[in-house]
Amino acid sequence: MAADTVGLLDALGLTGVHLVGSSMGGMIAQMIAIDFPERVRSLISMMSTTGEPGVGEADFSVFAGLGAPPQDREAFVEWQVRALRLAASPGFPIDATAAAERAGRVVDRGYDALGIQRQGLAVPATGDRTERLRSLRVPTLVVHGVDDIVCDVSGGRATATAVPGADLLIVEGMGHSLPRELWPELADRISEFIHYVETVTA
Template sequence: MTTRTGTARSGDLQICFEEFGDPDDPAVLLIMGVGAQMVFWRTEFCEQIAAVGYRVIRFDNRDSGLSSKLHGVAAGGGPILWSLLRFFVGQAVPGCAYTLREMADDAAAVLDHLGLERAHIVGASMGGMIAQVFASEHADRTRSATIIMSSNNRAFLPPPGPRQLVALLKPPPRGATREQMIDVNLERATVIGSRSYPADPAVARQHAAEYFDRSYYPIGFARQFAAILGTGSLVGYDETIAAPTLVLHGSEDKLMRLTGAKAVAKAVRGARLVVVDGMAHDLPRPLWDQIVGELTAHFGHAAKRR
């Protein structure tokens, strides 16, 4: 399958992207989550979507992967407990390095670079939050929106499971070696991932090594997490989304609870909620056929509406 790589300019930043499939097919833009590189959308997953007639584009968010890093810029937001409490009641935390709005503009810059007026927007976790902002702020460029394992950060939603939150936010050991960091990332993936569909240990270690060798930049995670806190509740964005919207969530997700997905589906007019049995905060390979089927059916439905 044809694969093309490049970089798009978003202000002063360079956003690294990769695309699959026929350039003449309808575009699908995949947005990944906090601290996650575009390769978390596995190549075979992207090719599976492209094989049924879509031009699939994945990219590294700012501060991750091979995109520009904001070296020396503080994450901002103040003391973490104060920030989390403010966020829990739906208030944006001031003073963060950037917000999800700027990250949505980065996504738009990728489309600009490729000369694409519109695309199906698909986001996972924080990427799902960016997708909500994008579908609101760039409505004319959104063929459809899909929000996977995400939330709209409405006030007083149940918090993440403590074990999952600690696994996500626990800082890496000081002076950790490559092998130690691979072990840390494997442990994190196990804690937040799907117990019903555990990854093959050898494959999981291979992927963790790939992620580390491609880009290890933990401060980028901190700035991206601050961007979530700095944006606050997304309900106002959701209420203006006009594009056909699919909310896809795992029944076992304890990091981003199902209540968050239900909040998105309730706030976006006409949104459809699909709960994937046995899925947690990952995209297990045994579920790809179901997930890709839901995505492409949604894209097709959206095309008929326009």
């Protein structure tokens, strides 16, 4: 998936980018920075982890009663909203209508239950990136919510510790979601970070 992303950059004619990845996307962004550092002007890793055992782990007990995702469209949308409620940011209200609309688009675009399982397996298969992250010389911002139960905040702390010179932003009330109320704060923090990187590397 990291190589696929670089292939997309090639197709778009982009030589270097400010790369933002969230959750598994943060892990993919980390791999791109490790394997293709010349393509990454800065790395923003959000609610992600290093792959080190014992950090950034999920509290699966919260999802014990959720069951497997159903195949029926309406049932899947309802299941997805219930799952998002469990993982949501407790400091902010969840927009159930918007969550249902997104879940419906997922189904309509091409829902593949086995694909989700393969993605889940790719996470442990990648292994511990800690030592490789320590070799990075890419400006890095790590963002994580205090109340993340899908990827514990220890994963964000470990990422920031591993990458030399990384900035760490810990957000109160934020879980494994990006509530609309946080968009201005996160957008400002990311844009300030990118502006700083562009200024010092110009």
